Amino acid sequence: MVAGLSLLRKILPLLLLPAWLPAVPLAGADGLAARVILLANRDDPDSLRIARHYAAVRGVPPENIIAQSMPLTETISWTDFVTTVWQPLQDELVRRQWIDAIPMALTDAAGRRKPAISGHRISYLVVCRGVPLRIVHDPALYHVMPPLTDDPKFRTNEAAVDSELSLLAQTDSAINAFVPNPLFRNDHPTMFELAQVVKVSRLDGPTAADAAALVDRAVAAERTGLAGRAYVDLGGYHPDGDRWLKAVAGQLAELGFDTDEDDAPATFPATARMDAPVLYFGWYAPNLNGPFALPGFQFPVGAIAIHIHSFSAATLHSATTGWCGPLVAHGVTATVGNVFEPYLQLTHRPDFLLRALARGDTFGDAAYYAEPVLSWQAIAIGDPLYRPFAVPFEIQWKNRAELPARLAGYAALRQMHRLEAAHQPAWALAVARTAMRERPTLALGYALARLREQAGDRAGAAQELGFAASLPAFPSDEWALAHESARLLQRTGSSAQAAQLYGHLLQDQALPWELREPWLHEAREAALSAGDNGQAAEWNRALDDLPAEAKK
Numbered sequence: 001m002v003a004g005l006s007l008l009r010k011i012l013p014l015l016l017l018p019a020w021l022p023a024v025p026l027a028g029a030d031g032l033a034a035r036v037i038l039l040a041n042r043d044d045p046d047s048l049r050i051a052r053h054y055a056a057v058r059g060v061p062p063e064n065i066i067a068q069s070m071p072l073t074e075t076i077s078w079t080d081f082v083t084t085v086w087q088p089l090q091d092e093l094v095r096r097q098w099i100d101a102i103p104m105a106l107t108d109a110a111g112r113r114k115p116a117i118s119g120h121r122i123s124y125l126v127v128c129r130g131v132p133l134r135i136v137h138d139p140a141l142y143h144v145m146p147p148l149t150d151d152p153k154f155r156t157n158e159a160a161v162d163s164e165l166s167l168l169a170q171t172d173s174a175i176n177a178f179v180p181n182p183l184f185r186n187d188h189p190t191m192f193e194l195a196q197v198v199k200v201s202r203l204d205g206p207t208a209a210d211a212a213a214l215v216d217r218a219v220a221a222e223r224t225g226l227a228g229r230a231y232v233d234l235g236g237y238h239p240d241g242d243r244w245l246k247a248v249a250g251q252l253a254e255l256g257f258d259t260d261e262d263d264a265p266a267t268f269p270a271t272a273r274m275d276a277p278v279l280y281f282g283w284y285a286p287n288l289n290g291p292f293a294l295p296g297f298q299f300p301v302g303a304i305a306i307h308i309h310s311f312s313a314a315t316l317h318s319a320t321t322g323w324c325g326p327l328v329a330h331g332v333t334a335t336v337g338n339v340f341e342p343y344l345q346l347t348h349r350p351d352f353l354l355r356a357l358a359r360g361d362t363f364g365d366a367a368y369y370a371e372p373v374l375s376w377q378a379i380a381i382g383d384p385l386y387r388p389f390a391v392p393f394e395i396q397w398k399n400r401a402e403l404p405a406r407l408a409g410y411a412a413l414r415q416m417h418r419l420e421a422a423h424q425p426a427w428a429l430a431v432a433r434t435a436m437r438e439r440p441t442l443a444l445g446y447a448l449a450r451l452r453e454q455a456g457d458r459a460g461a462a463q464e465l466g467f468a469a470s471l472p473a474f475p476s477d478e479w480a481l482a483h484e485s486a487r488l489l490q491r492t493g494s495s496a497q498a499a500q501l502y503g504h505l506l507q508d509q510a511l512p513w514e515l516r517e518p519w520l521h522e523a524r525e526a527a528l529s530a531g532d533n534g535q536a537a538e539w540n541r542a543l544d545d546l547p548a549e550a551k552k
Contacts, residue, residue: 046208047130134339201384205328218386221302225391233282283308288326313337334382409441495529
């Protein structure tokens with residue numbers, strides 16, 4: 001990726017707006033769900049099932065499902081896109097008066113008809129797994145578009161299907177290079193600006209079940225609000241990306257989320273703490289890695305995770321390739337990505353996306369608030385109706401007993417941080433301790449222990465975490481937290497409890513050797529400090545039995 005902000009600022013005023021003027025959106029049923037259109041591939045039974053499932057869950061009228069015969073591949077040509085996706089869909093939307101237009105016989109260079117369009121009444125177009133994902137470059141359709149194509153990077157018409165469909169309500173939109181998004185960072189879009197864009201989001205993933213689960217997770221999260229921790233992975237190759245992510249970290253602090261930042265050049269290592277990552281923003285690796293790739297790793301319900309990378313969504317049908325497909329496979333509720341090289345300045349802005357979501361916008365609206373251009377490479381994956389912050393934190397805190405026991409501690413941590421920000425540290429500590437007595441969790445206990453350790457109270461720190469040694473097992477996203485807890489117990493003189501906690505960690509057969517090897521060394525030292533020479537010898541033998549590659 002390269003910076004292109006200055007170029008974008010120069011060219012946006014030069015691009016012509018459509019010649020038509022939008023009419024007032026057509027009258028329709030109240031509510032966003034009633035105006036959702038679902039696009040499915042008629043030749044893919046799973047595609048139709050996903051569309052029907054979404055309609056049933058969100059109360060979308062069944063007649064809003066449009067099924068077309070399309071290629072059963074993720075990557076298609078411009079000819080196939082126009083003849084099987086764009087034109088049949090636009091014709092049907094005009095016929096049903098979702099797009100207000102007068103049909104015309106004229107066509108553009110790509111073969112798309114050029115109706116006289118005056119507006120649309122679609123809240124969101126939801127594209128279901130089975131609809132092609134991306135369009136390859138067609139040299140025969142390429143023509144120069146000064147000043148955009150003065151830059152060789154933009155001499156292409158490869159694009160995301162969804163990004164092209166955003167322009168269904170425009171006539172004769174360009175297919176080479178890109179088109180400015182009038183909704184980008186636009187807090188108060190006019191009727192004219194809204195009429196230019198059809199907001200598109202995709203229900204897709206490595207399996208049909210993964211795709212269908214996106215709406216289920218969204219609805220579940222809206223009932224209770226987001227609960228978990230936040231993680232920001234900086235240290236990318238370009239200062240603009242790090243600046244955006246720094247802004248994200250500041251927003252997360254204002255929201256009160258317990259947050260970890262990592263500014264090392266590499267992504268979070270497999271040993272990094274990554275418990276309950278309900279919000280993740282980072283860059284820059286080609287494929288999902290680190291803690292996310294641990295056996296059995298799952299995001300909490302409602303999680304929003306964004307990893308900036310050029311080809312993060314080149315395929316959505318793999319659980320290991322890229323980021324978007326694997327994130328969905330691991331339980332993410334909403335994400336964004338790119339099907340081809342977008343260049344950094346033309347990707348979704350993570351800080352703008354979080355800003356829009358935090359103020360209560362839907363995911364569908366937030367994605368378009370954060371994306372500077374259309375007819376380009378970016379896509380949004382998830383339920384566009386999803387409002388992750390639909391439940392204000394005050395209500396979530398009041399109803400915290402309804403949260404799953406494991407997540408309740410994260411709500412307490414958030415309340416603690418909010419009180420600290422309001423300069424009420426005593427109340428913050430009291431809230432955390434009360435929550436710990438009511439529903440003890442490892443995350444909250446560790447936070448309280450760290451506070452005591454930082455205050456020089458080693459005995460008190462060990463006391464706060466004393467219960468951890470009796471926990472029999474941990475989900476994979478808590479492995480690193482349990483490890484940090486064991487280290488704290490060891491630092492504060494509770495070697496026997498530390499050794500016991502290490503023992504519970506190491507007995508998990510799913511623990512990969514890159515974690516097992518360093519933790520065995522630490523566990524052996526804890527056992528020796530506790531005077532348990534038999535356990536130390538057993539762990540020493542376990543080290544000897546590790547595969548050769550683990551000992552390098």
